[in-house]
Amino acid sequence: MISPLAAARAVGVEIAARHADDVDARARFPMEAITALKDCRLLGIMVPESDGGAGAGIAEVASICHALGRSCASTAMIYAMHQIQVACIVHHAVKNPWHRTFMKRLAGDQLLLGSATSEAGVGGDLRSSICAIEEKDGRFSLTKQAPVISYGADCDGILVTARRTPQSPASDQVIVVVPREGYTLEQKSGWDALGMRGTCSNGYRLDTTGGMEQVIPVPFADVSAQTMLPVSHLVWSALWLGIATDAVTRARAYVRSEAKRTHGSVSDGSWRLAEAASLLQLMKSNVVAALRQYEVAMGSEDRLTALPFAVAMNNLKTGSSQLAVQVIHQAMLVCGLAGYRNDTAFSLGRHLRDAHSAALMINNDRILAKTAQLLVALREDQGLLE
Amino acid sequence: MAQPVQARVRAVLKQNALLRADIEGLADDADLYAAGLTSHATVNLMLALEEAFDIEFPDRLLRRRTFSSVNAIAQSLDEIGLHKVAA
Numbered sequence: 001m002i003s004p005l006a007a008a009r010a011v012g013v014e015i016a017a018r019h020a021d022d023v024d025a026r027a028r029f030p031m032e033a034i035t036a037l038k039d040c041r042l043l044g045i046m047v048p049e050s051d052g053g054a055g056a057g058i059a060e061v062a063s064i065c066h067a068l069g070r071s072c073a074s075t076a077m078i079y080a081m082h083q084i085q086v087a088c089i090v091h092h093a094v095k096n097p098w099h100r101t102f103m104k105r106l107a108g109d110q111l112l113l114g115s116a117t118s119e120a121g122v123g124g125d126l127r128s129s130i131c132a133i134e135e136k137d138g139r140f141s142l143t144k145q146a147p148v149i150s151y152g153a154d155c156d157g158i159l160v161t162a163r164r165t166p167q168s169p170a171s172d173q174v175i176v177v178v179p180r181e182g183y184t185l186e187q188k189s190g191w192d193a194l195g196m197r198g199t200c201s202n203g204y205r206l207d208t209t210g211g212m213e214q215v216i217p218v219p220f221a222d223v224s225a226q227t228m229l230p231v232s233h234l235v236w237s238a239l240w241l242g243i244a245t246d247a248v249t250r251a252r253a254y255v256r257s258e259a260k261r262t263h264g265s266v267s268d269g270s271w272r273l274a275e276a277a278s279l280l281q282l283m284k285s286n287v288v289a290a291l292r293q294y295e296v297a298m299g300s301e302d303r304l305t306a307l308p309f310a311v312a313m314n315n316l317k318t319g320s321s322q323l324a325v326q327v328i329h330q331a332m333l334v335c336g337l338a339g340y341r342n343d344t345a346f347s348l349g350r351h352l353r354d355a356h357s358a359a360l361m362i363n364n365d366r367i368l369a370k371t372a373q374l375l376v377a378l379r380e381d382q383g384l385l386e
Numbered sequence: 387m388a389q390p391v392q393a394r395v396r397a398v399l400k401q402n403a404l405l406r407a408d409i410e411g412l413a414d415d416a417d418l419y420a421a422g423l424t425s426h427a428t429v430n431l432m433l434a435l436e437e438a439f440d441i442e443f444p445d446r447l448l449r450r451r452t453f454s455s456v457n458a459i460a461q462s463l464d465e466i467g468l469h470k471v472a473a
Contacts, residue, residue, distance in 0.1 A: 225450065301449075303449075376433070
């Protein structure tokens with residue numbers, strides 16, 4: 001049997017890459033690639049083996065995001081966002097009978113999960129909600145004005161954040177799992193964006209009802225700090241690295257083709273290839289080190305909620321998002337007009353547009369401001385290998 | 387003196403208006419996060435406690451649980467105090 005990573009690579013190269021330009025041009029859902037990922041049973045790999053999954057960890061999922069990012073950033077982002085939701089359930093609710101049954105169904109039917117964490121009126125702060133769970137006789141109802149639910153029209157279930165009760169403060173949130181049959185979406189806005197066009201991140205009004213057992217039993221604050229934020233930053237950084245890696249691959253191919261054409265003399269911009277490769281290595285080291293740090297902290301609530309860990313994950317996100325754009329920019333300078341044009345084997349426009357989303361999804365300025373605040377509290381510096 | 391540390395912690399929470407709920411109505415073991423303490427406000431709370439008690443929180447105590455209730459804060463302060471004596 002081939003490994004999940006090998007299967008994902010094949011989907012990336014053979015399917016996602018083939019449709020990437022069309023997905024981008026038409027801002028459409030990458031149906032072919034997502035269907036192929038489902039066919040390879042890659043959507044449920046984080047579900048424990050005892051529940052029908054493969055028990056994969058974050059590093060394996062990040063490797064898959066990286067592989068997909070090299071072919072189609074929208075496909076990679078959809079896969080990444082799905083796995084962030086799965087991680088929240090697997091890490092925080094797998095012992096709950098309802099969630100366990102749902103996990104089995106997710107692995108069995110290869111359900112695609114989406115996320116409704118942002119809300120109109122909270123200014124982009126995921127840790128604040130206006131909408132609230134209204135409970136009656138063990139059932140809840142919830143309405144959320146979601147400015148963005150990525151691939152909302154194509155997912156089979158959504159994780160929604162809300163205040164615990166209508167009396168709770170904005171920061172006292174829970175996250176609830178709602179399967180497709182438990183909600184309706186009314187589209188309020190479309191998604192004609194610079195990049196990541198295939199994520200179809202439309203805005204919706206979400207109306208949902210269900211049983212209270214669908215609410216993940218730990219506060220969203222814990223789910224967010226211990227899983228959603230670090231896992232997001234890890235899998236996103238991995239896929240941004242994938243986009244940047246493909247850009248460098250194209251730049252290298254360009255320099256090679258020029259060298260062949262001119263019988264060995266390298267083009268003016270070729271030294272930038274070395275610079276791009278150096279930045280790429282920096283980016284990769286960052287991602288790998290952060291993955292290791294997460295694996296060490298996994299399972300320890302104290303380590304996962306410690307300030308140095310939050311600072312490290314924030315830095316990974318802001319750093320990777322900036323480096324991705326820099327690497328692709330260097331690659332474009334190497335390729336010149338061949339990279340700038342949309343119709344060559346060296347085109348980098350889509351890479352650059354997709355990568356520009358990185359600084360915006362959870363805005364870097366917001367993260368840097370939070371990090372700066374955390375740094376006020378920290379005193380000790382760690383050694384080289386700690 | 388009955389629970390002097392808890393009373394001083396409550397005074398810090400009140401002075402700095404870090405909760406949405408009224409601290410008077412909360413038990414010493416009540417979850418401060420459920421009462422509106424945000425992760426953002428936690429750093430301010432830490433700084434206010436350092437000022438009020440003339441102590442420094444070591445990095446190892448900078449985690450969510452440390453500030454989760456009046457009792458948890460008192461326990462951490464106790465730990466820092468004990469640590470100081472030991473050192």
